[in-house]
Amino acid sequence: MSLVQRAALLTGVALTAVLFTGCTASDDLGGADRLPGALPEGVTFAAHPDAPPAPTIDAELVDGSPVGNDDLWGDRPAVLQFTTSWCSRCDEQQPVIDDITRDYGDAVTVALVAGDPADGQDALIEHLDDLGVTQPVIVDPDLQVWRSYAVDEAPMTALVDADGRLVKLWPGGADEAKLRAELDRIVQRAGG
Amino acid sequence: MTRTPRILSGAATVTFAVALLAGCAAQGGTGSGSGSGSGSGSGSIDVLVRDSNLRVEGEACSGARPNEYIHRGAELVLEHGSDRVSVELPDGEAVRIDDIDYGAAPRIPTACRFRISAPGLEPDLDYTVTIDGHDAGDYRYTPADAAPIAVPPLADPGAILESGDH
Numbered sequence: 001m002s003l004v005q006r007a008a009l010l011t012g013v014a015l016t017a018v019l020f021t022g023c024t025a026s027d028d029l030g031g032a033d034r035l036p037g038a039l040p041e042g043v044t045f046a047a048h049p050d051a052p053p054a055p056t057i058d059a060e061l062v063d064g065s066p067v068g069n070d071d072l073w074g075d076r077p078a079v080l081q082f083t084t085s086w087c088s089r090c091d092e093q094q095p096v097i098d099d100i101t102r103d104y105g106d107a108v109t110v111a112l113v114a115g116d117p118a119d120g121q122d123a124l125i126e127h128l129d130d131l132g133v134t135q136p137v138i139v140d141p142d143l144q145v146w147r148s149y150a151v152d153e154a155p156m157t158a159l160v161d162a163d164g165r166l167v168k169l170w171p172g173g174a175d176e177a178k179l180r181a182e183l184d185r186i187v188q189r190a191g192g
Numbered sequence: 193m194t195r196t197p198r199i200l201s202g203a204a205t206v207t208f209a210v211a212l213l214a215g216c217a218a219q220g221g222t223g224s225g226s227g228s229g230s231g232s233g234s235g236s237i238d239v240l241v242r243d244s245n246l247r248v249e250g251e252a253c254s255g256a257r258p259n260e261y262i263h264r265g266a267e268l269v270l271e272h273g274s275d276r277v278s279v280e281l282p283d284g285e286a287v288r289i290d291d292i293d294y295g296a297a298p299r300i301p302t303a304c305r306f307r308i309s310a311p312g313l314e315p316d317l318d319y320t321v322t323i324d325g326h327d328a329g330d331y332r333y334t335p336a337d338a339a340p341i342a343v344p345p346l347a348d349p350g351a352i353l354e355s356g357d358h
Contacts (some may be wrong), residue, residue, distance in 0.1 A: 087251045088262045088283050115260065143260070152245055153256040171246065172299060 030128055030137030031063030036106040039075055040101070042105045042190030044091065048132050051165035054158070058179035062114070062137040071109075075159045078109040080158040081135075082151045085116050085127035089173065090155040091147075094131055096176045101135055107187050112137045115146050117153060118137070159184055235313070237333065238340035239268060239281065239306040240322070246299040247286035253304040254284055259343060261324040268308065268341075270319035270331060275310045277319075305340070 255262030
C-alpha cells in the first residue's frame with residue numbers, strides 16, 4: 001500500500017471516528033467532572049442554624065459516579081434543581097440555573113436531580129446534551145431523592161446551606177431574584 | 193489488493209460514515225403522536241389528571257405524584273377489539289378544580305389537563321385506556337359531551353365539575 005493510499009485510508013477512518021463521536025453526548029456530561037473545584041479564597045458562608053437538616057443524598061451521577069452529601073455541601077452551599085427530560089418549564093428555567101452556576105462559580109454547588117425512569121436514561125442524556133447542561137446531574141430513577149425532598153412535580157428548587165441545612169424549597173422552581181437574594185445572604189466574599 | 197477492492201474499501205468507509213451521520217440525524221429527531229384507528233371520529237378530548245396539585249393556573253404541567261408517568265411524550269392508547277388509537281401526550285395545562293377564592297396566592301389547587309386530538313374514535317364504543325402502559329380504566333367517547341378521560345376515574349362522568357371547559 002502506497003503512502004497516499006495509507007493516508008486516504010487513515011483519513012476515512014478518522015472521519016468515521018469523528019462522526020461516531022458526534023453521535024454521543026460528551027463524556028463528562030453531568031458527571032463527576034462537573035462537580036465544583038476548590039473553594040475560592042476569601043469566601044465564607046452565613047449559617048441558618050434554625051433550618052432543618054437537608055435529607056441525605058446517596059445516589060449516582062449520570063456517569064455512574066457515586067454522589068452524596070459530602071460531594072454537594074459541607075464546605076459550600078448547594079442548589080438542587082429537580083427536573084425531568086419532558087418538563088417544559090424546567091427547560092425554561094435552565095438559563096436561570098446556568099446563570100447562577102456561572103455567577104457563583106465554585107462557591108456554590110449547583111446540581112440537577114433528574115427523575116426520569118430507568119428506561120428513559122438515553123432520552124435524558126440526549127435531552128441534557130441538547131440543552132447544553134454544564135452542571136452535575138444526579139439520576140433518581142426510583143424517585144428516592146425526589147420523595148425525600150417532597151417533590152410532587154418538576155421543576156422544584158432546593159437551597160441547602162454550607163452546614164447541610166435545608167434553607168428553602170421552591171415548588172414550581174425558584175424565581176431568579178429570590179434565589180439570588182437567598183444566595184447573597186449566605187455567600188459572603190472578603191471585601192464584598 | 194487490486195485497484196477495484198481498494199476503491200470499494202474506500203467507498204465502504206465513506207458509506208459507513210454517512211450511515212453514522214444519518215443515524216445521528218435520526219437520533220436527534222423527535223417523535224410525534226398520531227391516531228391510528230380506523231374509525232370516523234375526530235374530535236378533541238381531554239385527559240384530566242385529578243391530582244389537586246398546587247400550580248399556577250394555565251402553566252404547563254405533568255402529572256404529580258403518584259401520576260408522574262403522565263407527561264408530555266407519554267403514549268395514550270385506546271383499544272376496542274382490534275381498533276387501536278395511539279396518541280402522544282402534549283404538555284398539560286394546569287386548570288383550577290374549584291371556585292374558591294384563594295386571594296393573592298399564585299399557586300392554587302389544580303388538575304393537569306392534556307387536550308388531545310384523537311382521530312379514529314368511534315362514538316359510543318367502550319375503549320380500554322392505558323397511559324404509558326398503566327391501566328387508566330375504560331372510556332366511552334360521546335361527541336355530544338366529550339367527557340374527559342379522568343385519572344383517577346370519575347364515579348359519575350356526568351357530574352364533573354373540574355375539567356375547565358366541560
